[in-house]
Amino acid sequence: MVVSGVKTEHADRAAEPDAARSVGGGLFADPAPSNAVREDPELARQRAIQGDKASRLQFFKQRVILTRAFQSALDTACFLVDQAEYVDEPGGLMVLGEGGCGKSFLGEQLIARYPRHETLYRLEVPVALVDLYSGPDEKDVMIAILEQHGERVSRNDVTANTLEDKLVASFARVGGRCLVLDEAQRLATFTASKRKSDRLMGPVGERIKRIYSRARIAIILLGTPALRDLIDSDAQYRTRWSAAVTLQPFERDSVFLGVLNGLSRALPLAGPSLLSSEEVGYAIWDACEGYFRRLKNLLTNALAIALDEGATSIQVRHLRVAFVRTGNSDMANPFDRLKG
Template sequence: MTHFDHLKPEIAETLTWTTEDRIYFAQQNHWISYPRAKEIMTRLEDQLAHPRVQRMPNTLLVGESGNGKSTLIDRFREKHPVKILPSGEPLAPVIVMEMPSEPNEGRFWTELLLSLKIAHRDTDPVQRKENQAISVLTYVQARMLIIDEIHNVLHGSARQQRHFLGMLKRLSNKLQLPLVAVGTRDSILALHTDTQLSSRFEPLALPRWQLDVSFLRLLASFERLLPLAEPSQLSSQDIAIKLHSMSGGTIGGVATVLKRATVKAIRDGKEHIDAKLLDNIGWVKLSDYGKEALKL
């Protein structure tokens, strides 16, 4: 398939599919590696392999909404799936959960038990849910707990925040379990409610993308995954500038714009993305939503 050298071989094969199947494929998420993501993945691997000590190293992964934090965490979890040992016991090295909408201890243990797929009752006492969660984490030999949306800690009173962060510190100490907190820049404020806990978290940032060589390489990587028969030259100057503006400099924004543009290109029989097509996908940046709403 030398005619489709702009695509990965497995992507080129999708060009023979029906229009509906190609559109379905175009709307799926695909992992794209890039230098900063590799650095963070390596850091998480080192943390996962860290020997159990009294004061475990923790990580705070910070980034703008839509800039790939959750995708990166999902990728890391996929690399360390649940396994069944020959003895029949489960082994779950990486546990990922979502922080409840407020720093409520009972709801935290509920969310953790749901992530562990453990049956329980919401009305159970907090201590009972905590004992159950800790017992399961020990049983499955968990080596890391990742808590997404950690900035939700700020949605409680100062007293609630201190109590909740104290609970996280006790959990980490008790199980000698490294924590990875994931969230927006507000997460830094959230963890600084407890100075002892915040000192244990090493910050890792996923900054917005600048319009530079790294961004052009990212676009080139995306192009190899788009099921379109013709090259789109996404890294060319005019298209790169437009995509950077439309996406707001986030990798999630780029992915969403390109998904919509790819679908339109397939439906229109155009088979490539250009500046004119991008102008006609009906895209409104998040920062412009308020302005558009005023026009309604």
């Protein structure tokens, strides 16, 4: 699919690690700003090893697993942000996936690559990120964006139309180029049984559509697969968000073991953590069921336990305790069947 000259893949599953590339040619990328010179991944890891517990945990949390689908979504999102400076209609993108597949992490990566910063002349906020709560109100959404732009507004003192005018002016004032809406499926205001001719995204969706047209910014929607039905409910939505990338859980196969091998090499520990053996690797899959968020939480907790112990690698005993802290209490601990 082509959006503003960029081909965007529809990924049906997490791709093989050797199909994903990052700065330095590996599975992982650092979250440095888009205009920064990125450090060699191994040098960055060695530097992190010298830090304290908090900095080492933060280093690992920020590692990005660049599967083909995630890379496609990140590349397209960055392209949209970059071209928004130069074109009137920079376009939009949908990133779809069940909870825990990496959508929110993608939004965080955009914020890290295009950070809010002060210049000599103004505050610059290239990317604004709003997490939509259940039943979002159009005023609250616009106020949340304005607050990221450094403005304080009372919802009771202004109309929605006045807020829209302020927001359009604010995007220009802070050099805003992109708006990211997380949990965008919550824009739904009707049940799925409504006719396709109904505009399912409701007043917030209509407001966002107008802001896109007036502010001339890229808008990226992150949501569950139900988001596609909302976009399909209106031809104008479909033209604005015609590109979609689907993030899915890892499958229980050699691809997942390859990801674990890469994660082992990214750990800020002096010794080798052999996470990618079939015995340990498939126990890790059983613990997280292939979900990106649960995988990162499990390994981050195991890393914290290893650091507290003064260990130089993650061992099965660390994973066993980490699962108790982060796992499903109704599920048997998959690491109990392993030695160590």
